[in-house]
Amino acid sequence: MKPTEKLYTDPTVPLDIRVEDLLSRMTVEEKVIQLNQYTLGTNDIENNKGVEVKNIPAEIGSLIYFGTEPELRNRMQRHAMENSRLGIPILFGYDAIHGFRTIFPIPLAQACSWNPALVEQGCSITAQETKQSGIDWTFSPMIDVSRDPRWGRVAEGYGEDPYANAIFGQAAVRGYQGKKLDDSISIAACLKHYVGYGASEAGRDYVYTEISRQTLWDTYLPPYEISLRSGAASLMSSFNNISGIPGSANHYTLTEILRNKWGFRGLVVSDWGAVLQLINQGVAKDLKEAGKLALNAGVDIDMMSHSYDKYLKELVAEKEVEPTVLDESVRRLLRLKFQLGLFENPYTPKTEASARFRRTASLQVAEELSAQSMVLLKNDGTLPLHAVKRLAVIGPMANNDHDMLGCWWGHGEDKDIHKLLDGITDELKKTEIRYAKGCDFLGEDESGFKEALQAAKWADVVVMCMGEKGNWSGENNSHADITLPQIQQRLMQKIHAIGKKVILVLANGRPLVLGSAVDMSNAILEMWQPGTDGASAVAGILSGRINPSGKLAMTFPYSQGQIPIYYNRRSSARSNQGFYKDMTSEPLYSFAHGLSYTHYSYGELSASKTTLSKGEKVKVSVSVTNDGEHDGMETVFLYVSDPYSRISRPVKELKRFDKRMIRKGETENFEFILDVNRDLGFVDDQGNLFVEAGEVKICIGDKKLSLEIK
Numbered sequence: 001m002k003p004t005e006k007l008y009t010d011p012t013v014p015l016d017i018r019v020e021d022l023l024s025r026m027t028v029e030e031k032v033i034q035l036n037q038y039t040l041g042t043n044d045i046e047n048n049k050g051v052e053v054k055n056i057p058a059e060i061g062s063l064i065y066f067g068t069e070p071e072l073r074n075r076m077q078r079h080a081m082e083n084s085r086l087g088i089p090i091l092f093g094y095d096a097i098h099g100f101r102t103i104f105p106i107p108l109a110q111a112c113s114w115n116p117a118l119v120e121q122g123c124s125i126t127a128q129e130t131k132q133s134g135i136d137w138t139f140s141p142m143i144d145v146s147r148d149p150r151w152g153r154v155a156e157g158y159g160e161d162p163y164a165n166a167i168f169g170q171a172a173v174r175g176y177q178g179k180k181l182d183d184s185i186s187i188a189a190c191l192k193h194y195v196g197y198g199a200s201e202a203g204r205d206y207v208y209t210e211i212s213r214q215t216l217w218d219t220y221l222p223p224y225e226i227s228l229r230s231g232a233a234s235l236m237s238s239f240n241n242i243s244g245i246p247g248s249a250n251h252y253t254l255t256e257i258l259r260n261k262w263g264f265r266g267l268v269v270s271d272w273g274a275v276l277q278l279i280n281q282g283v284a285k286d287l288k289e290a291g292k293l294a295l296n297a298g299v300d301i302d303m304m305s306h307s308y309d310k311y312l313k314e315l316v317a318e319k320e321v322e323p324t325v326l327d328e329s330v331r332r333l334l335r336l337k338f339q340l341g342l343f344e345n346p347y348t349p350k351t352e353a354s355a356r357f358r359r360t361a362s363l364q365v366a367e368e369l370s371a372q373s374m375v376l377l378k379n380d381g382t383l384p385l386h387a388v389k390r391l392a393v394i395g396p397m398a399n400n401d402h403d404m405l406g407c408w409w410g411h412g413e414d415k416d417i418h419k420l421l422d423g424i425t426d427e428l429k430k431t432e433i434r435y436a437k438g439c440d441f442l443g444e445d446e447s448g449f450k451e452a453l454q455a456a457k458w459a460d461v462v463v464m465c466m467g468e469k470g471n472w473s474g475e476n477n478s479h480a481d482i483t484l485p486q487i488q489q490r491l492m493q494k495i496h497a498i499g500k501k502v503i504l505v506l507a508n509g510r511p512l513v514l515g516s517a518v519d520m521s522n523a524i525l526e527m528w529q530p531g532t533d534g535a536s537a538v539a540g541i542l543s544g545r546i547n548p549s550g551k552l553a554m555t556f557p558y559s560q561g562q563i564p565i566y567y568n569r570r571s572s573a574r575s576n577q578g579f580y581k582d583m584t585s586e587p588l589y590s591f592a593h594g595l596s597y598t599h600y601s602y603g604e605l606s607a608s609k610t611t612l613s614k615g616e617k618v619k620v621s622v623s624v625t626n627d628g629e630h631d632g633m634e635t636v637f638l639y640v641s642d643p644y645s646r647i648s649r650p651v652k653e654l655k656r657f658d659k660r661m662i663r664k665g666e667t668e669n670f671e672f673i674l675d676v677n678r679d680l681g682f683v684d685d686q687g688n689l690f691v692e693a694g695e696v697k698i699c700i701g702d703k704k705l706s707l708e709i710k
Ligand code: GLC
Pocket: 045, 047, 048, 095, 139, 192, 271, 272, 475
């Protein structure tokens, strides 16, 4: 083999040999510039207005791409391939969080579907639209366990439970990455924000997170450890300060755990400006020291802090960063570029937008995922609507488009959005419908009340479409007050006083405190923010064409004074004392709450064996009968409850779930295989899994089964 032969350009050469060959040819300057990510154009998200780099070097490692057509990307890529010494392709990334042009429900809503296969399909469609538009890498999924609805970013994750975030994180990775990363419709996933960002103090964004080592291991790390098993290509290091050491300078999480304990060989990119922000967080005196801390901790790519491009070469020369550390970060980036096939296929083929976006099959998945993510919170029998002659559709969400998309709406276009009023009108063809906006989301203007009240007086039933604007949740959207806005409550009070049946349809990116709206509503449908194609699902649920099947992935507090409030809490020292004196200590709606138009009866639990040894597996079975009047999809949740352990455990922990269609009158048998060590054991503050002899309860519905571990 001639030494000058460029092994790295030969696709028949094993990947790791190509990486080492290319790495061996790179200068320090070339290595340093690879570890930077700039934007190509200006950022389209108001939170991160970076200074655009005008003359992007051909050797740049990665760019955030805001286009929907590949031409600009291909021009930039040709610059890299032809004007750089080694012709290393650029890695293009973007926040395709819950869709690219076809916009799916926000991830918190998707979790309420309890249908990982459907979530995977949605992510696969997102990957196809994203890849064919010129982007190789999405900064998704977010798998931050979050229990504080004041934090706007609860909208972007999969709720309060570690296992739920793990399973949906895996599903998203499978959807995005497909069978092989170099497939023409696969993109690299990015698990974020590593780690513990969801514990943001008092729901404020970018702040301190008090996370004990025990909680780090038993709550915030499991979604990452499990999602990595699906082969996630990358992670994003977080903004938050993890009990004194920020996520983007935390050697313990980024290297000791991620690399040394879990053996992850993929890429870590910082969050936007997270390296620079180490100065604000008080651990770096300047941008140079911030870069040193981040790289040495394990952050491979500097997203828009301009620390690495300015100081890494100097830091290596001064031995503040070992050349081996620099090489390892470059190695991880090159591996991903080879895995994505960028050396062989650096350019995105041209496709017609009409063939790429919003394909018929994609819209069907979007509608189905919207339908399955919606949660019927309350119903006194008013729903489904039966032969209603006159229906009033009222509220700021009724004839709204953009706010249906929620946060991180990608390239979703308002013209694509199916509005609630249209969906309901299309569905209820025999019903006369009157619309009145009534009020805006906020403010004091009651001038629209009169028209709304007239419509309500005219109608037999009133549908009130209320809640949050799409940009009230998501990044940098912490709300200290999460009650339904006063103007909306006042409108509800006036309409309630008329005495007609009221159905409340909620659009929101976080659990809300609903207050008097609950008693003023005969039924409450949590629509969340369903994306471009959710209106038909709402209409179908109202008409009874669709039997609602969503269940909450995050608790609704009765009052914001209760926050944090979540299901898998530890038990109190006093079971009958310590409660609030001024109100209930119970949530408004619990985790996994969700009503159906039918009824399910659960049989007794059974187990393949009830006395178990460590390392064994056990099969737990339960039969569920649909003894109601409608076909329906039921999600069976299996929890483990260990009342006595050397480290106290949550009162119950979700360990399995399964959602199935059960036709009316029929019975389905659900079987779950549990691994004694993994599923019945617990973890200590070093991440060591331990299994103790003694009783462990399996809980499904209101049924319990005791297992004995010897
Ligand atoms: C933002 C977000 C992160 C996103 C990144 C790139 O600040 O924290 O979730 O992926 O920057 O836009």
